Amino acid sequence: MFTSPExxxxxxxxxxxxxMNTFNTLASKAVQGVQQVVNLNVQTARNSVENTLAAGKEISQASDPQAAMAAASQQARAGAGANAAVQYGSDLKTIIDDINREFHTAADAHMAEAKNALSALIYDVTQNVKPGSENAVQIVKAAIDNAFLGYEQVTKATRAAVKQVEEQIAKASDMVNQQQGPGTPPNQ
Known part of the structure; x- marks a missing residue:
């Protein structure tokens, strides 16, 4: 048993x-994922504006109305907006998959570390038991078990929060994809 309250x-x-380390690590992974999605959205919006400006410039520099119509038709046939939407969806899926993989890896590593620490504590408790102290050992083991249950609850709550963020990102992606028609660049 522990030889001192210290x-x-x-x-x-x-x-x-x-x-706290587990919570901080998992929260950090979630924030990094959100940051990646924001960066993706900004880059997609930037690309959309640049493509629209380039297409407008090409059409405006046409020598006659027929050449302008040909340039506009070429832009529509190229399907740049549809390709951009597909690429956006692919990039978003990659980000979500990476967040999920990193999150579970970190959570599992921290959980294993906690289990090892608890095993060491329980070993220490049971090695130094004096005769007649069995009730005290059970109380300490119960306290350790309760602390580990609290640890598991923090991990589960953080996993639930990350899952909720992933669901919101997926919903936002679906909304973007639904608002786009064929050949229309993504709106950000």
């Missing part, structure tokens, strides 16, 4: 720090 406090502090 040892128990240190063990509790270690578990709390593990919880």
């Amino acid at each position: 040892q128990f406090a240190a063990a509790t502090k270690t578990l709390f720090e593990l919880q």
